[in-house]
Amino acid sequence: MVRLDWLAALLATASLARAVPNAPPIVPGAYIVEYQDDQDSAAFVEALPGDASLRKDLRFQLFKGASIQFPDAETAEDMAATVAKMSIVKRVYPVKRYAIPNYTVHSTGNAAVNSVLSKRQDGANDTFSPHLMTQVNKFRDAGITGTGLKIGIVDTGTDYLHPALGGCFGPGCLVSYGADLVGDSFNGKNTPMPDSDPMDNCNGHGTHVAGIIAAQAGKNPYGILGAAQGVTLGSFRVFGCSGDVSNDILIAAYNMAYEAGSDIITASIGGASGWSEDPWATVVSRIVAKGVPCVVSAGNDGSDGIFYASTAANGKAVTAIASVDNTVSPSLLSNATYTVNGGALASFGFTAGDPDAWANVSLPLWAVSFNTTDPANGCDPYPASTPNLAGYVVLVRRGTCTFVQKASNAAAKGAKYVIYYNNIGGSNGVTAQVAGIKGVAMVTANTGATWIKALAAGSNITVNMIDPETGPMFLTNFPNTDTPGFLSTYTSWGPTFEVDVKPQFSTPGGMILSTYPRALGSYGVLSGTSMACPLAAAIYALIISVRKTKDPKTLENLISATAHPNVFQDGRNSYPILAPVPQQGGGLVQAWDAAHATTILSVSSLSFNDTDHFKAVHSFDIQNTGKTDVSFSLGHIGAATAYTFATTADITPDTFPNELDDSIATLSFGSSGSVAVAAGQTKTVQVTVVPPAGLDAKRLPVYSGYITINGSDGSAFSLPYLGVAGSMHGAVVLDKSQTLLSHSFDSKSAPVAANLTFTLPPPGYANDTAYRNKTDQPKLVVTLAMGSALVRADLVAIGNGTVTNATTILGTTTLGSADEFPSYWNTRGPFEYTFDGKLADGTFVPPGLYKFAVKALRIFGNPELASEYDATESVPFRVRYTSLPKRSLIRGMA
Ligand SMILES: *[C@@H]1O[C@H](CO)[C@@H](O)[C@H](O)[C@H]1NC(C)=O
Ligand SMILES: *[C@@H]1O[C@H](CO)[C@@H](O)[C@H](O)[C@H]1NC(C)=O
Ligand SMILES: *[C@@H]1O[C@H](CO)[C@@H](O)[C@H](O)[C@H]1NC(C)=O
Ligand SMILES: *[C@@H]1O[C@H](CO)[C@@H](O)[C@H](O)[C@H]1NC(C)=O
Ligand SMILES: *[C@@H]1O[C@H](CO)[C@@H](O)[C@H](O)[C@H]1NC(C)=O
Numbered sequence: 001m002v003r004l005d006w007l008a009a010l011l012a013t014a015s016l017a018r019a020v021p022n023a024p025p026i027v028p029g030a031y032i033v034e035y036q037d038d039q040d041s042a043a044f045v046e047a048l049p050g051d052a053s054l055r056k057d058l059r060f061q062l063f064k065g066a067s068i069q070f071p072d073a074e075t076a077e078d079m080a081a082t083v084a085k086m087s088i089v090k091r092v093y094p095v096k097r098y099a100i101p102n103y104t105v106h107s108t109g110n111a112a113v114n115s116v117l118s119k120r121q122d123g124a125n126d127t128f129s130p131h132l133m134t135q136v137n138k139f140r141d142a143g144i145t146g147t148g149l150k151i152g153i154v155d156t157g158t159d160y161l162h163p164a165l166g167g168c169f170g171p172g173c174l175v176s177y178g179a180d181l182v183g184d185s186f187n188g189k190n191t192p193m194p195d196s197d198p199m200d201n202c203n204g205h206g207t208h209v210a211g212i213i214a215a216q217a218g219k220n221p222y223g224i225l226g227a228a229q230g231v232t233l234g235s236f237r238v239f240g241c242s243g244d245v246s247n248d249i250l251i252a253a254y255n256m257a258y259e260a261g262s263d264i265i266t267a268s269i270g271g272a273s274g275w276s277e278d279p280w281a282t283v284v285s286r287i288v289a290k291g292v293p294c295v296v297s298a299g300n301d302g303s304d305g306i307f308y309a310s311t312a313a314n315g316k317a318v319t320a321i322a323s324v325d326n327t328v329s330p331s332l333l334s335n336a337t338y339t340v341n342g343g344a345l346a347s348f349g350f351t352a353g354d355p356d357a358w359a360n361v362s363l364p365l366w367a368v369s370f371n372t373t374d375p376a377n378g379c380d381p382y383p384a385s386t387p388n389l390a391g392y393v394v395l396v397r398r399g400t401c402t403f404v405q406k407a408s409n410a411a412a413k414g415a416k417y418v419i420y421y422n423n424i425g426g427s428n429g430v431t432a433q434v435a436g437i438k439g440v441a442m443v444t445a446n447t448g449a450t451w452i453k454a455l456a457a458g459s460n461i462t463v464n465m466i467d468p469e470t471g472p473m474f475l476t477n478f479p480n481t482d483t484p485g486f487l488s489t490y491t492s493w494g495p496t497f498e499v500d501v502k503p504q505f506s507t508p509g510g511m512i513l514s515t516y517p518r519a520l521g522s523y524g525v526l527s528g529t530s531m532a533c534p535l536a537a538a539i540y541a542l543i544i545s546v547r548k549t550k551d552p553k554t555l556e557n558l559i560s561a562t563a564h565p566n567v568f569q570d571g572r573n574s575y576p577i578l579a580p581v582p583q584q585g586g587g588l589v590q591a592w593d594a595a596h597a598t599t600i601l602s603v604s605s606l607s608f609n610d611t612d613h614f615k616a617v618h619s620f621d622i623q624n625t626g627k628t629d630v631s632f633s634l635g636h637i638g639a640a641t642a643y644t645f646a647t648t649a650d651i652t653p654d655t656f657p658n659e660l661d662d663s664i665a666t667l668s669f670g671s672s673g674s675v676a677v678a679a680g681q682t683k684t685v686q687v688t689v690v691p692p693a694g695l696d697a698k699r700l701p702v703y704s705g706y707i708t709i710n711g712s713d714g715s716a717f718s719l720p721y722l723g724v725a726g727s728m729h730g731a732v733v734l735d736k737s738q739t740l741l742s743h744s745f746d747s748k749s750a751p752v753a754a755n756l757t758f759t760l761p762p763p764g765y766a767n768d769t770a771y772r773n774k775t776d777q778p779k780l781v782v783t784l785a786m787g788s789a790l791v792r793a794d795l796v797a798i799g800n801g802t803v804t805n806a807t808t809i810l811g812t813t814t815l816g817s818a819d820e821f822p823s824y825w826n827t828r829g830p831f832e833y834t835f836d837g838k839l840a841d842g843t844f845v846p847p848g849l850y851k852f853a854v855k856a857l858r859i860f861g862n863p864e865l866a867s868e869y870d871a872t873e874s875v876p877f878r879v880r881y882t883s884l885p886k887r888s889l890i891r892g893m894a
């Protein structure tokens with residue numbers, strides 16, 4: 001939802017350039033400046049041209065700079081270029097916006113559950129399923145809770161008044177430090193209103209994250225346990241109630257969390273990237289280099305397939321956390337009753353949807369059909385014989401078509417209420433805003449089957465619904481029979497375009513019960529890598545408690561080597577081969593093993609790069625910190641090789657699941673395949689790699705697997721590796737067929753015919769209310785098949801006469817780069833640019849006939865050479881300008 005909002009907002013602003021689905025949008029006129037040396041930001045901004053104002057002072061131990069805002073986005077690029085040339089300035093970056101990864105809310109509690117307090121889990125052993133999956137339960141059972149350590153959370157704030165989250169904020173409280181950097185109404189675009197109080201009573205994401213780390217036992221009705229209840233939390237609120245965050249705020253929050261003495265920093269935030277070079281990722285990398293482990297959620301773009309890593313998770317030394325699904329599917333259900341043929345009351349649970357006007361609804365059920373295995377139940381219009389359904393609750397099976405489609409078909413026959421019964425385990429929230437429908441809800445497959453059976457037998461069932469906002473609720477832990485312990489299908493796949501191994505490892509993030517703001521129901525079941533990442537942060541605290549080292553590299557190496565890889569599953573079926581490393585990294589974290597291993601590897605993974613940069617021999621160290629000599633036998637288990645492209649003809653990566661192949665690399669380890677490491681000693685191991693043969697290199701196969709290291713002391717470790725059995729440089733980055741000229745009034749971006757005339761607003765007036773969205777402008781659509789570190793769009797004049805000042809850039813004779821280009825570190829996918837006649841140097845092209853020359857640098861390409869770019873040209877288009885009316889007519893009083 002969040003992303004659709006910003007997309008709509010961007011498209012509505014005709015002169016604003018970029019709409020990259022999934023990729024972070026740019027904030028107009030705003031820049032992050034990094035200084036060469038520290039200096040006073042107020043004085044710095046005062047001295048700048050163009051009425052710049054200070055957005056945020058960014059002067060920290062590890063980053064000296066400021067973010068600045070130019071009031072006139074039209075001239076800001078030129079101003080920024082001027083600033084970048086100042087000798088006191090090291091670099092200038094555009095301010096970008098990032099969303100909370102697209103997570104799912106399955107069910108939440110309500111006002112009634114606040115009053116329920118039981119002492120479940122207080123003192124008893126930890127049986128919380130995400131903890132059993134990761135060995136976290138062993139720490140609590142042994143009394144290890146991360147006491148004394150500080151975890152900084154960069155998120156939506158925390159409802160610290162929640163009974164399970166300490167009940168207060170400040171020294172001595174569970175949430176003991178932090179700040180609100182933005183205020184409730186911040187949306188990533190407007191002015192932040194910071195204050196000292198990081199309360200979250202309107203969003204929920206950060207409160208859920210905090211509970212995963214540190215929810216207090218015995219203070220909640222559902223036995224929710226934080227994984228590291230002894231830590232204190234720092235809450236750095238960077239989101240308002242909805243919307244995005246800008247990276248200047250993220251940079252500030254990370255530096256504040258670092259300077260406040262956080263031992264670990266976690267953020268469940270990101271945006272599609274695939275490049276480690278952006279400023280936010282750079283700041284996180286610097287903090288890691290100072291000895292503070294930073295975990296960041298891998299992202300929820302798994303459906304986009306391989307090579308879709310997210311920033312800042314894809315930063316160097318940043319630990320990217322993937323998600324696996326919980327072994328149980330917890331659901332918070334409203335407790336209602338029903339009767340069969342007016343008999344005794346029986347109870348059932350439902351998940352209220354949106355809309356949810358269920359208070360005082362007592363009506364008989366009417367089923368679309370009695371077939372409980374019909375996959376497309378209720379997808380077609382109901383038959384003419386259907387009665388008026390105004391007096392019924394319609395019961396329909398989930399599946400095939402949308403909830404909205406099913407509700408619309410029911411509404412067409414007068415229905416006001418619809419209950420969906422699930423076609424998989426558990427029960428979920430549903431959204432079906434349809435005219436005439438007042439309430440939607442879901443019940444489990446079992447409840448549906450019970451009812452259908454009775455209806456089919458001719459019985460009448462009356463359901464007595466309750467108000468989901470105030471009525472009683474209960475928690476049910478359904479077994480997850482569909483995806484238990486498997487990689488969540490939504491988890492984003494690495495590697496980066498430069499073949500860095502991403503993600504690092506996985507923790508449970510799918511279907512996680514945790515705390516939620518009291519105002520939003522106190523408890524919630526959510527899914528996302530957002531829910532996996534905080535568990536990893538808590539695990540770092542537990543391992544630090546045991547090992548007494550905070551060194552990020554040592555910890556990452558230990559956690560990766562002891563993690564358990566799992567087989568591939570596509571959301572339904574599992575396959576007898578390990579899931580690719582670009583999906584699961586080292587595998588599911590086994591925290592106790594990591595805390596107690598006496599063997600430490602010198603790396604957390606190996607990248608064999610692609611065929612152009614392939615090196616057959618790699619090495620790593622095995623350190624034996626134990627008291628006995630250990631002999632290690634070295635072996636290898638291949639994981640599934642994933643083809644990037646579905647066919648040789650494709651240039652765009654396939655969507656999930658990419659085609660898998662069981663060809664694996666051959667690895668050898670010297671003559672004996674074993675290495676003896678005496679107590680206290682370190683030995684270097686050489687690995688010789690032969691990539692898998694017989695694969696279609698043009699389809700860019702990514703092979704991966706695990707080096708197995710089994711000790712004579714019974715220990716067992718696995719080291720993930722990956723490589724590309726093809727050339728990254730050989731991959732086409734520019735999809736020429738989808739790079740075209742359209743016009744700004746065409747939301748579908750169809751190509752325009754050659755030589756169309758565009759009559760543009762007077763130069764510099766494109767965003768003026770008199771013209772904004774009132775003038776049809778040329779729209780350049782650039783579609784990147786793969787990521788490109790540098791994309792150019794240069795204006796080429798056709799014919800002669802008008803142009804006197806052309807230059808030659810990379811072999812193209814051009815008037816210069818279009819405004820907003822060149823564009824750096826681009827993810828794959830389409831982006832759009834609306835041309836108002838302006839070039840990057842701030843001048844406007846004279847009226848005339850032009851085309852765009854588009855160039856996208858190949859991966860690992862040399863930016864100086866034209867041959868390293870994929871290039872195409874738009875059709876010619878003619879530019880004219882509206883003549884400028886009297887200024888007063890446009891700018892009013894001014
Ligand atoms: C912008 O103009 C287009 C074409 O006239 C129109 O469809 C769209 O709704 C307008 N958007 C806004 C925000 O006015
Ligand atoms: C366009 O103008 C609107 C207000 O009129 C402003 O909010 C927006 O930032 C401007 N966009 C650009 C690119 O200047
Ligand atoms: C969010 O995820 C859901 C489910 O995976 C998907 O249907 C939806 O399109 C996603 N939304 C965005 C904005 O990515
Ligand atoms: C709790 O865990 C400890 C340590 O693993 C074990 O010894 C004990 O038997 C467990 N208690 C119960 C009731 O399961
Ligand atoms: C649901 O409510 C009924 C009373 O209406 C009660 O008997 C039953 O225990 C409740 N179920 C749960 C799971 O709390």
Ligand SMILES: *[C@@H]1O[C@H](CO)[C@@H](O)[C@H](O)[C@H]1NC(C)=O
Binds near residue numbers: 371373374
């Ligand atoms: C139920 O629907 C499924 C799928 O359409 C069909 O295969 C099956 O025969 C139907 N069962 C009955 C009893 O009609």
Ligand SMILES: *[C@@H]1O[C@H](CO)[C@@H](O)[C@H](O)[C@H]1NC(C)=O
Binds near residue numbers: 341458459460
């Ligand atoms: C169900 O209700 C219908 C209509 O009210 C009635 O005709 C029928 O006898 C009832 N069936 C049973 C089994 O009570």
Ligand SMILES: *[C@@H]1O[C@H](CO)[C@@H](O)[C@H](O)[C@H]1NC(C)=O
Binds near residue numbers: 498500
């Ligand atoms: C792959 O090789 C290129 C060229 O040397 C290098 O820039 C890149 O960092 C390498 N990737 C990895 C993961 O080492």
Ligand SMILES: *[C@@H]1O[C@H](CO)[C@@H](O)[C@H](O)[C@H]1NC(C)=O
Binds near residue numbers: 754755799849876
């Ligand atoms: C576009 O205009 C140019 C210059 O007048 C002409 O050479 C060219 O043939 C035209 N193209 C089309 C497709 O009409």
